[in-house]
Amino acid sequence: xxxxxxxxxxxxxxxxxxxxxxxxxxxxxxxxxxxxxxxxxxxxxxxxxxxxxxxxxxxxxxxxxxxxxxxxxxxxxxxxxxxxxxxxxxxxxxxxxxxxxxxxxxxxxxxxxxxxxxxxxxxxxxxxxxxxxxxxxxxxxxxxxxxxxxxxxxxxxxxxxxxxxxxxxxxxxxxxxxxxxxxxxxxxxxxxxxxxxxxxxxxxxxxxxxxxxxxxxxxxxx
Numbered sequence: 604x605x606x607x608x609x610x611x612x613x614x615x616x617x618x619x620x621x622x623x624x625x626x627x628x629x630x631x632x633x634x635x636x637x638x639x640x641x642x643x644x645x646x647x648x649x650x651x652x653x654x655x656x657x658x659x660x661x662x663x664x665x666x667x668x669x670x671x672x673x674x675x676x677x678x679x680x681x682x683x684x685x686x687x688x689x690x691x692x693x694x695x696x697x698x699x700x701x702x703x704x705x706x707x708x709x710x711x712x713x714x715x716x717x718x719x720x721x722x723x724x725x726x727x728x729x730x731x732x733x734x735x736x737x738x739x740x741x742x743x744x745x746x747x748x749x750x751x752x753x754x755x756x757x758x759x760x761x762x763x764x765x766x767x768x769x770x771x772x773x774x775x776x777x778x779x780x781x782x783x784x785x786x787x788x789x790x791x792x793x794x795x796x797x798x799x800x801x802x803x804x805x806x807x808x809x810x811x812x813x814x815x816x817x818x819x820x821x822x823x824x825x
Contacts, residue, residue, distance in 0.1 A: 614690045619756025621687035672717035705736040751789040758782030766815040797821040
């Protein structure tokens with residue numbers, strides 16, 4: 604493949620970010636589903652607070668239905684999945700039809716889940732489809748630069764989400780160590796100070812999650 608355009612870089616980067624956003628938020632939602640049903644009414648407020656998304660929901664039942672499935676909600680899982688698809692469809696020739704098909708199958712599974720009395724089965728299928736998508740990215744895309752752009756977006760999004768969730772130090776360190784070489788080899792313009800700052804922050808005894816979020820969002824420069 605020849606020179607990658609700025610527009611393609613943007614689509615590849617956000618494809619990586621949105622697929623990761625869907626995967627991780629689905630995983631958290633699925634793990635929280637049964638607990639939220641049994642817990643108090645304010646449990647969904649804590650969920651929204653942890654991911655820094657607006658709480659526009661009237662009840663936990665409203666949250667459990669609309670957060671994953673309501674495309675009119677900007678922070679919903681389906682909205683982010685559609686954003687991933689919007690980026691993937693314009694990259695069909697770059698990522699291949701088979702990789703694109705797994706994003707399409709994820710949307711079909713999401714639609715099935717929205718009408719199901721047992722949505723977690725279909726939601727698990729979406730996570731499996733996204734894992735298959737990432738596998739195809741590694742296996743079938745010859746360009747190392749394209750793979751690195753997608754994976755840089757994926758790792759940056761995961762670090763952002765993990766910091767918002769205040770996960771333990773070791774998990775953040777692992778993701779940062781996997782993110783840095785992807786960024787360096789991606790050919791994207793990046794902020795060297797912010798990249799170094801994230802690497803420094805994860806080695807502190809008391810993690811400053813807000814600073815990690817601030818700096819990880821400044822790494823890639825468009």
